[in-house]
Amino acid sequence: DVQLVDSGGGSVQPGGSLRLSCGASGFPFNEYWMSWVRRAPGKGLEWVANIKRDGTEKYYGDSVRGRFTISRDNAKNSLFLQLDSLRLEDTAVYYCARALRLAEDPFDVWGQGTMVTVSS
Amino acid sequence: SYEVIQPPSVSVSPGQTARITCSGDNLGEKFASWYRQTPGQSPVLVIYQDNKRPSGIPERFSGSNSGNTATLTISGTQTMDEADYFCQAWDSHTVVFGGGTKLTVL
Numbered sequence: 001d002v003q004l005v006d007s008g009g010g011s012v013q014p015g016g017s018l019r020l021s022c023g024a025s026g027f028p029f030n031e032y033w034m035s036w037v038r039r040a041p042g043k044g045l046e047w048v049a050n051i052k053r054d055g056t057e058k059y060y061g062d063s064v065r066g067r068f069t070i071s072r073d074n075a076k077n078s079l080f081l082q083l084d085s086l087r088l089e090d091t092a093v094y095y096c097a098r099a100l101r102l103a104e105d106p107f108d109v110w111g112q113g114t115m116v117t118v119s120s
Numbered sequence: 121s122y123e124v125i126q127p128p129s130v131s132v133s134p135g136q137t138a139r140i141t142c143s144g145d146n147l148g149e150k151f152a153s154w155y156r157q158t159p160g161q162s163p164v165l166v167i168y169q170d171n172k173r174p175s176g177i178p179e180r181f182s183g184s185n186s187g188n189t190a191t192l193t194i195s196g197t198q199t200m201d202e203a204d205y206f207c208q209a210w211d212s213h214t215v216v217f218g219g220g221t222k223l224t225v226l
Contacts, residue, residue, distance in 0.1 A: 047215035106153035
């Protein structure tokens, strides 16, 4: 089965750090662009970051640029998101998702999400 | 930066047709996708490339995209269709989501 499994969420104080992981199985991971999307309580979906198949291109949303870092390990079929300088407004469920071709294809498979809570 | 706008809520009676719009500058020149999300669940793709349905999505879901507006249409709406619906488009290398529309079936 095609599957994405998110992990690594937790509670952290403002200014702290977390590293999220997403394990992929059932499909050729290195053929897909991968993304992180989040949904804060009471808010809508917000795109966080994209990474190219080989990891050579990365793009970030305005609210996280300079604080979050997306990366991948194709040998381990894994996607990561390093969250630094966390703010209260980063509290959200974080999902990884895949897309075959940038600007053409949708996010057709999503992880189950991992909760990040930033609180003092 | 590019934005797409959705109505916060849409209400429909069971069996009727629900239409959820997504507006953005020349949105018709981009591909629009739609996702549904219920509480505690991950988003699920229901329409992609404006009007295509993934396998497993009922035929009552359809989509269109022209000019500045993409529309998700749910024909013969059922109570199980109550959910938040999000449109999504690509703006170069970045992703844009609409604010979401809460569909109420009552």
